Amino acid sequence: MAATETLTAERILEATEEVLRRYGPAKATVVDVARVLGVSHGSVYRHFRTKxxxxxxxxxxxxxxxxxxxxxxxxxxxxxxxxxxxxxxxxxxxxxxxxxxxxxxxxxxxxxxxxxxxxxxxxxxxxxxxxxxxxxxxxxxxxxxxxxxxxxxxxxxxxxxxxxxxxxxxxxxxxxxxxxxxxxxxxxxxxxxxx
Amino acid sequence: MAATETLTAERILEATEEVLRRYGPAKATVVDVARVLGVSHGSVYRHFRTKxxxxxxxxxxxxxxxxxxxxxxxxxxxxxxxxxxxxxxxxxxxxxxxxxxxxxxxxxxxxxxxxxxxxxxxxxxxxxxxxxxxxxxxxxxxxxxxxxxxxxxxxxxxxxxxxxxxxxxxxxxxxxxxxxxxxxxxxxxxxxxxx
Known part of the structure; x- marks a missing residue:
């Protein structure tokens, strides 16, 4: 699964693009990004401190x-x-x-x-x-x-x-x-x- | 009073400018315009059919x-x-x-x-x-x-x-x-x- 790869800023950004394309800026959340990556939203916040x-x-x-x-x-x-x-x-x-x-x-x-x-x-x-x-x-x-x-x-x-x-x-x-x-x-x- | 003058389109437009300056486009109403002119809002609508x-x-x-x-x-x-x-x-x-x-x-x-x-x-x-x-x-x-x-x-x-x-x-x-x-x-x- 995706979660077994190292979680890099680059991977988070790729996933965020995907999530933004799917839901738009108003609805996309950090939780959606974490779900796509198969990680906790805390892991995402370690790389980017705010939405x-x-x-x-x-x-x-x-x-x-x-x-x-x-x-x-x-x-x-x-x-x-x-x-x-x-x-x-x-x-x-x-x-x-x-x-x-x-x-x-x-x-x-x-x-x-x-x-x-x-x-x-x-x-x-x-x-x-x-x-x-x-x-x-x-x-x-x-x-x-x-x-x-x-x-x-x-x-x-x-x-x-x-x-x-x-x-x-x-x-x-x-x-x-x-x-x-x-x-x-x-x-x-x-x-x-x-x- | 204002109401005794003939109600012209020009007078309505002057009053509307005044009302818009006071309340802004979101809040200004035809009733406000009619009040400034001392006429009924029906009289205003006879000149301008919609807001x-x-x-x-x-x-x-x-x-x-x-x-x-x-x-x-x-x-x-x-x-x-x-x-x-x-x-x-x-x-x-x-x-x-x-x-x-x-x-x-x-x-x-x-x-x-x-x-x-x-x-x-x-x-x-x-x-x-x-x-x-x-x-x-x-x-x-x-x-x-x-x-x-x-x-x-x-x-x-x-x-x-x-x-x-x-x-x-x-x-x-x-x-x-x-x-x-x-x-x-x-x-x-x-x-x-x-x-």
């Missing part, structure tokens, strides 16, 4: 998958910065849409954290903006972009594309015109960055 | 004040389009911030309508985007902007500035860096429009 801490950790892990995919895109060599920046925002939009549409229970958990002003969400946004800053700085070095202040520019790019990654807009992501609207905004921003 | 219709009408009136101020700005002659567009978005941001900060009960009413998917909100956004389109077209005519498609460009400008007018972001409008962030986004967009 909120567990919810934070599972969301952090879920968000870090998006961050990792985007980091690879950010680090890709020999790709013009304008093209890279376009691909980066398209990938972020696609990832968020996928999470909202195909993984609604974990998406709902993420929204609970947003409402709780959890540091996890702020940290996620910080990681993302830092990747944008890196692409902007690269483009400025290669004289592809005119961006005297890559930090402020990265923040502005992230803010100006909110409609295409902020979970508050998730209901609009199913509109048939959303792709065209995305291209119009990103196109305008890329023109604004031209050296 | 929802009254709420829509009062919000429409409240939003139309912003539309009128921005329309004047849009129609101003002899002002370069880039400057006009910057002033237009700055005014919109200021108006929304003012509504959220100084008129919280009517702002909450507006948010109720957003949640109800009321046509009033969509119409308001349509009027605003149409004003932006008119400034963009003017700039294109004067060769100040490169905007082959003023409709799509106006929509993109409105979408890219969501953070500075969408009520969902109201809690962030009190942040000390918000002005700088606004200028960074609008500056980038204006550079993107350059002919």
């Amino acid at each position: 909120a801490a567990l919810r934070e950790a599972v969301t952090e892990r879920w968000l870090s998958r998006t961050e990792t995919a985007l980091a690879e895109l950010t680090a890709a060599p020999d790709r013009p910065a304008p093209e890279k920046l376009h691909a980066w925002f398209a990938h972020l939009f696609e990832a968020k849409r996928h999470k909202a549409g195909d993984d609604p229970e974990l998406f709902a958990t993420y929204n609970v954290l947003i409402d709780e002003n959890s540091g996890v969400v702020e940290q996620h946004i910080g990681v993302l903006i830092d990747q944008v800053r890196s692409i902007v700085a690269e483009g400025a070095r290669e004289a592809e972009f005119a961006a005297p202040d890559p930090d402020a520019t990265a923040r502005a790019l992230f803010d100006a594309t909110s409609r295409f990654h902020d979970p508050a807009y998730a209901p609009e992501w199913r509109r048939p015109t959303i792709e065209t609207e995305f291209e119009a905004v990103v196109g305008l921003l890329l023109r604004g960055l031209r050296a | 929802a219709a009254l709420r829509e009408a009062v919000t429409e009136r409240w939003l139309s004040r912003t539309e009128t101020a921005l329309a004047e700005l849009t129609a101003a002659p002899d002002r370069p389009a880039p400057e006009k567009l910057h002033a237009w978005f700055a005014h919109l941001f200021e108006a929304k911030r003012h509504k959220a900060g100084d008129d919280p009960e009517l702002f909450a009413t507006y948010n109720v309508l957003i949640d109800e998917n009321s046509g009033v909100v969509e119409q308001h956004i349509g009027v605003l985007i149409d004003q932006v389109r008119s400034i963009v077209a003017e700039g294109a005519r004067e060769a100040e902007f490169a905007a082959p498609d003023p409709d799509a460009t106006a929509r993109a400008l409105f979408d890219a500035t969501s953070r500075f007018h969408d009520p969902a972001y109201a809690p962030e409008w009190r942040r000390p860096t918000i002005e700088t962030e606004f200028e960074a986004v609008v500056g980038l967009l204006l550079r993107g429009l350059r002919a």
Whole structure:
């Protein structure tokens, strides 16, 4: 049985994802997680001291998958910065849409954290903006972009594309015109960055 | 007494604003409005058949004040389009911030309508985007902007500035860096429009 394996934080997080997908953030409990693992809820609490801490950790892990995919895109060599920046925002939009549409229970958990002003969400946004800053700085070095202040520019790019990654807009992501609207905004921003 | 005056839709809407400011959208009732006017609630219902219709009408009136101020700005002659567009978005941001900060009960009413998917909100956004389109077209005519498609460009400008007018972001409008962030986004967009 599962209980004979060592109970690691990773195994608890996997089980929590499963439980959240099954019951949603409002109904999922630590007892459900313990049951899936075949352990006592006390064993779970030894790794995560509160339900909120567990919810934070599972969301952090879920968000870090998006961050990792985007980091690879950010680090890709020999790709013009304008093209890279376009691909980066398209990938972020696609990832968020996928999470909202195909993984609604974990998406709902993420929204609970947003409402709780959890540091996890702020940290996620910080990681993302830092990747944008890196692409902007690269483009400025290669004289592809005119961006005297890559930090402020990265923040502005992230803010100006909110409609295409902020979970508050998730209901609009199913509109048939959303792709065209995305291209119009990103196109305008890329023109604004031209050296 | 108030009841001796003719009961017009305009007087009902004024009284409704007053009642909404006093009690908020959750608690305000048509009976409260009738009491302020010194009439029966039946008299109010003769003008507005449901509480929802009254709420829509009062919000429409409240939003139309912003539309009128921005329309004047849009129609101003002899002002370069880039400057006009910057002033237009700055005014919109200021108006929304003012509504959220100084008129919280009517702002909450507006948010109720957003949640109800009321046509009033969509119409308001349509009027605003149409004003932006008119400034963009003017700039294109004067060769100040490169905007082959003023409709799509106006929509993109409105979408890219969501953070500075969408009520969902109201809690962030009190942040000390918000002005700088606004200028960074609008500056980038204006550079993107350059002919």
